[in-house]
Amino acid sequence: MPGDPNLPNPHRRNFLRGSAGVAIAPFAVRAARAEIPALDASEDARALTAVGMTVNGQRRRLSVDARTSLLDALRDQAGLTGAKKGCDQGQCGACTVHVDRRRILSCLMFAVASDGADITTIEGLAGEDGALHPMQASFIDQDAFQCGFCTPGQILSAVACVKEGHAETEADIREYMSGNLCRCAAYPNIVAAIRQAKPLMEG
């Protein structure tokens, strides 16, 4: 529901604040859990830290610089280049992935903060037999992209948008998909794709 502080609020006008909050919140929570040693001033932020996570159903161990974003860790270390770097500062949504079943801007999350997390990227959305997720199939049917650069982020956001219950009306979809920019402006087709996929996801 709009205004729920626990959910991403992708409305552009408070998007920055909203999404930064989303990214930083799990970091704080996890740091508090003391699963990773907190960094103090004497410690070298450039030293590598081992993190373990589940990515698309597979356990991964990565060794990351404390400054590495989850986006760069996924792209450069895990070899999953589906998530894109459109701005690297939480303003475009191209890097959207699911962390513990919630959509997140992976450029705003430190990789060290994803220790223990369950992550889904666009590469993990289709079934193992290669059958497309209904959202992926609907994006093709409704021609919901042109260049395709924003598309992985749009699709992951769209899946979350439906699961959050924010796809009841077209106006809702537009509002809750406004954190994912598309310069090719496939917006109306993205809305149509989500409307097509929603009953298939729920059915």
Place this chain on the structure above:
Amino acid sequence: MSGHETALRELPLIGRGHARYDGRAKVTGRAQFAADVVVADPIHAFLLLSTIPRGRIDRIKTDRALVLPGVIDILTHENAPALAAPVSQAAGSATNHQPLIDPDIVFDGQVIGVVLAENFETAREAAALVDIHYVKQPAAVTLDSPGAVTERWSEINQNFEDLEVGDAEKALAEAPVTIDATYHMQSQVHNAMEPFPTTVLWDGDDLIVHEPSQYVVGLQRGVARQLGIDPSRVRIISPYIGGGFGSKLSLTPRTAILAALARKHRRPVKLVATRSQGFTLSTYRGESRHRIRLGATPDGKLTAFAHEAWEMCSRFGAYASASTDLTADMYAAPSILTRVNIVRTDRTTPGFMRGPGEMPYMFALETAMDELAYRLEMDPVELRRLNEPARSPIDGSRFTSRSLVKCFDEAAERFGWRNRNPVPGANRDGDWLVGYGCAAATFPCFNYGGSATVTLLRSGRARVETAASEIGTGAYTALGQVAAELLDLPIENVEVLLGDSLLPPTAPAGGSMQTASTVPAIRLACERIVSRLGNRMPALADLGAAFDRLGTLSIQETAQYAAFDGKNANGGRAVLSTPDGDEPIAIASYGAQFVEVRINARTKELRVPRLVGAFAAGRILNERMALAQYRGGMVWGLSSALFEGLAIDPIQSRVTNTNFEEYAIPVNADVQMVEAILVPEEDHEVNPLGVKGIGEIGIVGVAAAVSNAIFHATGKRLRDLPITLDKLF
């Protein structure tokens, strides 16, 4: 032409909307964009850009950065490898500034260094530790800044002439009704979702460049020239491009510099420029101002048209979109006077950006036409109908096809234009003031020519190869579909290879000309294949037997198409060779844009619930791809009307909004109904398939239609883009 000898099937005027060839790759994350390419052991590069607009680097200290563990090298003007100067590409503008050759700063955001490190984080950190001292000088960064210098474009560009038809000054002085108004728009930046990545690696003496390019052949030549090597030693690989809009047409300085660094360090070098750096790495649409004067009779017949434009340029470059020929060709004014000026400022050189001049020049003309319609108390659609020219008002050239009036009629009908109350400020729905506006759209046809290879296998599978670029236009789909239809094959049987400089060269994905330039070559290749099969394409089931008779397993044909015998690469005009001699023809696409705006009477919140456009651009190869291009273009038009513009800090003389929070573009919630209507149009002269361009016309006219709708809603005439909330009070 051999085209008339072989029985190739005629394609439909509006081709089937096959789904995207690359759809599956794009929805699964498998489509490999330049930054996704994995190379072994890359060095990561981070660019250093100037933070003053004009002056020089007094001192640049890299010692603190160099001692950082993992830093490999820092390049500045003091130690940069010598490279040849970049030249303008065949496609037109290049960012012709060559950085790192001296300490001079000539624009804000100029490349002044490159940091190389073992990883991205270290490169970025080291970049922040480089200590730069500047000597600043005052800079002129807007059209009106002191120190900006105006020059007449025709004196700089020998191929350009201002227009003078009849005596427009006299006609204006004598006209019973006149409009004299000045329009302005702020600079805009393409901001494709994919920024500017480059990965370069050497394989012996051969250079491989992974870089998104709208013109791989141009990039290949440009980089080779700068490095002083033969173009055959450079391969550009760019199968997917995350949006271009003109920003990836030009050679930018980064590529040759990175290649030189990769050679020096004998390792691949990878750069992913930041969003903010992307604002000055390539070109942009420069700020412009337009003075339009119209003279008319009381019943609405134009007697004079005058258009003077001022376009921002750099000090060192030479670029103007100079689209006065386009505006002068719109309406039947018996006297015409135009003049294009460039204004030299301390900014980087502007260049092609979707509808480069068409968008701003038509914003000016089409707002002025609306002003005239209201002055005459005439329906704006009727005013345009009344002034529809039979031939070009500039030089009497024949239009090969021109469906402007038809576009207006179809869009007006769909939009429900007729039932509106034309009185400004008279339409209210509760708190909301409602306004309708319309404007014409046009885009000239460019003809560049191209080449392609088509291979047909005995099995009935085929392959199309050409160095075209897929920037989101659906090039894979449209080019493959043409081959499938001409060879009578299921579309699934056709493989398409694009975006590689090893493939047969073709026109750039710019100027809305790539498809129109490439499909005739594909058609020629298909024709030759069919002629080898006995001038008739056998049914799929009989293909094996036909190949066996020829004793071959595959037939491969490479064909080249030279538009108008290579005589024309300019927009909007061509010369037809006829038995009676050469005939000049005018070639362009047309459209009509209708917009509804709703403005809250109290808060001035502005919403655009409906955009309706109708476009006629010759044969449409794939209905879906065309609709996507038109609708995407219309949203670009909306964006140029209400959102986009560089914000200049007058004290620092710098651009302040180099990010997506402050450089606004529409988000999903800003876009409601966007409807495009395909108006069928047959044209046998523009090229063998009668295909005109569709990638850019969608943006043209929308800004005028929006400002005209705002006038209808409020009675307020706004002539300055973007129309932000403050301007509505």
